[in-house]
Amino acid sequence: MGHKFAMEAWTEFKLKAKSGSKITNMLDKGHSVLIQENRRYMMGVVESLRYTACQGIAQRGHIEDEDSANRGNFHELLSVIGKFDKTVQKKLDNNPSNAKYVHHDVQNEIINVMAEMIRKQLRDEVKDAEHFVILVDESKDISKKEQISVIVRYLNTESERVVxxxxxFTPADGLDANSLFASIKQTLSRCGIDLNCCVGQCYDGASVMSGCNNGVQELFRREVPQAVYIHCHAHRLNLVLVDCVHNVDAAAEFFETLQTLYKFFSGSVVHDLFLKKQRELSTAQRIGLKRLSDTRWACQYDAICAVKRTLPAIIATLRDTVRDKNAKRRTEAKSVSSLMDEQFVLHLILFEDVFRTTKFMSDALQSPNFDLLTADDLAQSVITAISEKRTDDNWAAIRKQAGDMCVNTGIATLHREKRQTQTTKHLEGFIVEAPIERLGMGSMDELKTQSFYPVLDRLLMELRQRFSIKANGVLAGLPALSPNHPSFLDKQVILPMARHYGVSEENLCAELHQVRRLLKRKEEQGCTINSNQEFLSLMRPYKDAFVDLYKLISISLTLPVTSASCERSFSCLRRLKSYLRNSSGDGRTSDLAFLAINPLRARALDIDRIIDAFALNHNNRRIVLL
Known part of the structure; x- marks a missing residue:
């Protein structure tokens, strides 16, 4: 029997020797197959994490045991992949629990690897751009923790577009200027971005950020003097509207009435009746009234539009509710009905007309592609448009539209012209008016002088004060870099900006002289430029010859307009950290938000490179990946 086994072994050895196989080769082949199987399994793990992260959906389940009915999106998605991939299913079934690589710590590592690979791309792009701007804002998440959003704005050299x-997301250790500045510096350092390349900073108007003595912007400028501070234009515009709403008596009363309407119609019984009336009146789309807020951009305009479009249904609902059996609802309906007069309708039309103009500006400012000069031009056009509304003809048109709306909705026209009364001479010294008294508006002329003119004048005053690049000596040089501006390539206009960013006057003069010749030749060849972006594209092939001028053009496009991107990142944060998802760590939260905000970059990552980076970073490897 032993001789038989020996002969079989000898025969097998001769066959293998004849084919040239060696034991070491067989071992290497087995090792290679094992690595391929392990990497195929890890592809399923990585793809499950990448998919859930890019979609912004929850990954972990409340109970992730094997016998749990719902183990969470990550485990369930991996199980679905296993049904179509035998290798993944084999590893899930046979690998020890500590070698399946589904633990939340391993998830954190893989998510961080993907996030860091994208951050490296951004770091390289910022380095190529040579200049960047920082945008910062802070907000509380669902767990009441202050989170700082840090965003960089720079010129992408490949697309020649500002991004x-x-x-x-960095948790704030403190809300004082020193703590916030330290967090910003730490974030930039962690991402490998050189602080000294910053040419601008943009925050909201909070004193801790914008303070000229010890605010974050001042601390930043002490380290990087060239980083000019720009107050977010979207926040500026919101401050203009809020100031008008609160500081003009007629406007304050009107918007308080809007809020009263919203509260009354938010009740379930009244709201159902309101929707029913809209259906009866053939409203194309059911519309709910909007809540007012001082911090939500353009919410005033949305609230006005909602009331104006549904005013017939509002009046019909109030008329039915004043006959309601419920005494409280009946009383509230009578109070609200008393506010629905011609004066309210007139203000509704006035503010809808004015705020439509500012709404257009608010929407445009939120684009990341906007540059400062374009924003200033837009602000000046809005100022001109509002100035043109301050006419008797426009007031007459508003009155006519208000009268027609009152007739269509059955609202009584109370403000009729009345005879002007005069106080007798001998009684003038005995009539006293209280200094805190606000006189009523009994006629249309009084409405015009106490409401129409004050609203427009207040808006114009605030817009002119808050929107002007000429107030900043550095930014006043931006028009000289715009081909459509009369001061295009004017040395005296651009010189303060050039000095601020370290450009010598001699070099600037020489380059301006040569670039005028270049532009003249291009114009003779039929090439014209109409914007800063086109000017930059034209100068790019000659950037080594016009080093300083190209630098100034790049900076002019890079300088920030708003911090709206920070607000958008907070919208992502609210989706990630909700009432049911509020226990994830700071690192995981930031990385998940990063992948959700950059889904195109995340999906473009090479999965083999992700696994290689994970294998190198993960010290305690239970399965061989390399």
Missing amino acids: EEFLH
């Missing part, structure tokens, strides 16, 4: 890219 704004999210970097990190």
Whole structure:
């Protein structure tokens, strides 16, 4: 029997020797097959994490045991992949629990690997751009923790377009200027971005950020003097509207009435009746009234439009509710009905007309592609448009539209012209008016002088004060870099900006002289430029010859307009950290938000490179990946 086994072994050895196989080769082949199977399994793990992260959906389940009915999106998605991939299913079934690589710590590592690979791309792009701007804002998440959103704005050298890219959510150790500045510096350092390349900073108007003595912007400028501070234009515009709403008596009363309407119609019984009336009146789309807020951009305009479009249904609902059996609802309906007069309708039309203009500006400012000069031009056009509304003809048109709306909805026209009364001479010294008293508006002329003119004048005053690049000596040089501006390539206009960013006057003069010749030749060849972006594209092939001028053009496009991208990142944060998802760590939260905000970059990552980076970073490897 032993001789038989020996002969079989000898025969098998001769066959293998004849084919040239060696034991070491067989071992290497087995090792290679094992690595391929392990990497195929890890592809399923990585793809499950990448998919859930890019979609912004929850990954972990409340109970992730094997016998749990719902183990969470990550485990369930991996199980679905296993049904179509035998290798993945084999590893899930046979690997020890500590070698399946589904633990939340391993998830954190893989998510961080993907996030860091994208951050490296951003770091390289910022380095190529040579200049960047930082945008920062802070907000509380669902767990009441203050989160700082850090975003960089720079010129992408490949696309020649300005982009704004999210970097990190960083928990705020403190809300004082020193703590916030330290967090910003730490975030930039962690991402490998050189602080000294910053040419601008943009925050909201909070004193801790914008303070000229010890605010974050001042601390930043002490380290990087060239980083000019720009107050977010979207926040500026919101401050203009809020100031008008609160500081003009007629406007304050009107918007308080809007809020009263919203509260009354938010009740379930009244709201159902309101929707029913809209159906009866053939409203194309059911519309709910909007809540007012001082911090939500353009919410005033949305609230006005909702009331104006549904005013017939509002009046019909109030008329039915004043006959309601419920005494409280009946009383409230009578109070609200008393506010629905011609004066309210007139203000509704006035503010809808004015705020439509500012709404257009608010929407445009939120684009990351906007540059400062374009924003200033837009602000000046809005100022001109509002100025043109301050006419008797426009007031007459508003009155006519209000009268027609009152007739269509059955609202009584109370403000009729009345005879002007005069106080007798001998009684003038005995009539006293209280200094805190606000006189009523009994006629249309009084409405015009106490409401129409004050509203427009207040808006114009605030817009002119808050929107002017000429107030900043550095920014006043931007028009000289715009081909459509009369001061295009004017040395005296651009010189303060050039000095601020370290450009010598001699070099600037020489380059301006040569670039005028270049533009003249291009114009003779039929090439014209109409914007800063076209000017930059034209100068790019000659950037080594016009080093300083190209630098100034790049900076002019890079300088920030708003911090709206920070607000958008907070919208992502609210989706990630909700009432049911509020226990994830700071690092995981930031990385998940980063992948959700950059889904195109995340999906473009090479999965083999992700696995290689994970294998190198993960010290305690239970399965061989390399």
